[in-house]
Amino acid sequence: MPNQYESFGSFNTGIPSNRLLISKKSKGEISLNETFLSFESQVDKILFQIKLSEIQDIAMKNRFKISLIEIQGLHQTFYTLYPLIKKDKSHSTSKEMTLELFRQLTRQVFNKDQTILFDTIGGFYLGSLRSYALKEMTIQGYIFLTENYILFKSFQPGNIYKINVLDFKDITMEIVDSTTYIKIGTVDGQIYSFFPLKKQWRKFGKDALKTEKLYDVLHQAKMYKESEHVRFKKDEKEKIKKIKTMLKVSNRLKLKMMRIALGLDKESFNNQIFEWAKRFNFTIDGDYIIINKDTIAAFLHHLKSLENKHRDDVKDNKTECSFCGNMIELKKGVCPYCGNKN
Numbered sequence: 001m002p003n004q005y006e007s008f009g010s011f012n013t014g015i016p017s018n019r020l021l022i023s024k025k026s027k028g029e030i031s032l033n034e035t036f037l038s039f040e041s042q043v044d045k046i047l048f049q050i051k052l053s054e055i056q057d058i059a060m061k062n063r064f065k066i067s068l069i070e071i072q073g074l075h076q077t078f079y080t081l082y083p084l085i086k087k088d089k090s091h092s093t094s095k096e097m098t099l100e101l102f103r104q105l106t107r108q109v110f111n112k113d114q115t116i117l118f119d120t121i122g123g124f125y126l127g128s129l130r131s132y133a134l135k136e137m138t139i140q141g142y143i144f145l146t147e148n149y150i151l152f153k154s155f156q157p158g159n160i161y162k163i164n165v166l167d168f169k170d171i172t173m174e175i176v177d178s179t180t181y182i183k184i185g186t187v188d189g190q191i192y193s194f195f196p197l198k199k200q201w202r203k204f205g206k207d208a209l210k211t212e213k214l215y216d217v218l219h220q221a222k223m224y225k226e227s228e229h230v231r232f233k234k235d236e237k238e239k240i241k242k243i244k245t246m247l248k249v250s251n252r253l254k255l256k257m258m259r260i261a262l263g264l265d266k267e268s269f270n271n272q273i274f275e276w277a278k279r280f281n282f283t284i285d286g287d288y289i290i291i292n293k294d295t296i297a298a299f300l301h302h303l304k305s306l307e308n309k310h311r312d313d314v315k316d317n318k319t320e321c322s323f324c325g326n327m328i329e330l331k332k333g334v335c336p337y338c339g340n341k342n
Contacts (some may be wrong), residue, residue, distance in 0.1 A: 004211070005032040005104040007083040007097060010037040010080045011048065016080055018064040027091075028095075030081060032104055034112065039081065050079060053108045061157040062104050067095045069102055072157070088169040096199070105151045106142050110160065114146040118217045120196040120210050123181075124152045124161065127201075127283075129193040133176050140204065143194055145214065147221055152194070163192060165225040171218050173211070182218065239263055240303060258289060262303070 009030040012020050020026060028041040034056045037050045050073060053320035057072040068082035082098055086089035099121070107116065122143040125133050141154035158220045163184060170185045181195035242261040246253055259269040273289065275281060281289040291299075 003033050004030045004032070004045075004108060007101070008086070008091060009039075009081060009083040011041075011079070011081040014078055014080070015049075017068075019066060021066060021068075021080070027084070029099070030083060034044055034103070034107065034108060037105065052109050052112070055105075057157055058102065058105050058109065058153070060098065066093050067098045069098060069105070070157075082152040102155070103142055107302050110153060111144050111146060114148065117221060118145040118147060118214055118342055119143060120207070120214065121198070121204060122152070122194055122196045124154070124159075125193040126161070126191075127193065128174050128183055128191050129174070129179075129181050129195075134177055134179055138193075138195075138287065140197065143196065143214070144301060145221060146219060147225065150194075150218070161192065163190075163332075165221050166229060168218075168222050171215065171222065173215050179206050182211060182215050184218070235263075235305075238264075240300060244300065244301065247291060247296055251293055253283075253285055253289050253291065255289055 001292050008027070010021060011028065011030065012026050016026070024200055025041065025043050026269065028039055029037045029044075031040075035052060037055075039048045041048075042044070050071065055071055056074065059070045059072075061068055063080075066082060066268060068080055068188070070080070072080040073079065081101075083094060083101055083335065085094040086099055102118070107119070114233050120143050121140070123138040123140055124143070125138045127133070128270070139154045139156065139159055141152055141156075141159065144151045144153075147161050147165070149164045151160070153160050159203075162327045163186060167186045168184055169187045172183045172185075173180060175181075175195045179195060184192045184194070193212070194244075196207045196214055197204040198207040199205075230267050239262055243258070246257070246261065255269075255273065259266070262269070265274070273284070277284050277289065280302075281292040282294040282295075283292075
């Protein structure tokens with residue numbers, strides 16, 4: 001499994017003292033892949049691994065003049081780490097490397113299996129940006145745009161915002177106090193403000209070029225997702241239409257023909273068909289299913305509602321717990337309802 005990030009650095013469990021942060025025993029190799037954040041100590045060669053699915057939050061902090069990353073795991077467990085860059089014969093801290101590790105962690109934990117269209121360090125404000133907000137109330141962190149949503153994760157603990165592309169109503173570029181920013185209005189009336197940043201000396205400054213680039217990519221993502229949504233709805237209508245046509249001429253359908261018409265893979269179809277037979281009083285006879293004419297309307301209505309539910313679940317980035325059936329976030333490794341790992 002290839003690593004997305006590798007560096008020499010420091011790692012501790014809990015919230016360490018300054019002595020532990022700089023201790024030789026805390027030094028070793030940090031690596032990150034799509035499943036684990038790993039650390040192998042240089043002194044005793046002990047390997048420590050954190051499952052990314054169990055990470056609840058990631059934050060950047062300055063402690064004892066060291067720029068570091070604090071990770072919160074399950075059950076309020078904490079881990080502290082920071083990369084080190086080699087200079088001459090020794091190693092020293094690097095804020096740039098810490099930022100890159102924060103970026104890679106955020107990408108793997110909160111955007112796993114998503115194609116990243118654009119990402120940047122940026123500022124965020126919940127609402128339409130004003131002069132006082134620009135100076136006092138904006139939050140800094142990382143912005144990620146995928147084909148499904150735009151996500152902002154602050155450097156501080158918490159503060160994760162995700163807006164689905166299908167919820168975009170309008171995208172505008174505005175200026176306040178010589179700062180160009182992007183305002184996104186949603187269908188439910190919410191407003192979000194974003195502005196990309198770039199590193200300037202020891203602080204972040206506004207990046208007008210990246211702001212224009214993000215503005216363009218946001219519009220492209222919106223147009224693509226809307227056209228995909230239209231195609232999706234058309235395809236679902238065609239599926240229901242095919243089933244209706246088949247049921248008009250016969251109440252005895254070949255299972256394979258029905259599966260193909262619904263566009264389901266074998267495993268998904270096999271899991272569903274016995275439930276449908278029981279629920280709608282159908283009979284399975286070898287490779288055929290015999291439909292109960294009295295429950296056809298209810299069955300077609302059920303198929304339509306399933307497609308709507310599936311679309312909403314994809315939009316909300318959720319999945320069904322394989323143990324208790326409750327809907328949970330895709331990134332959650334443990335179901336909050338039944339406690340089982342998915």
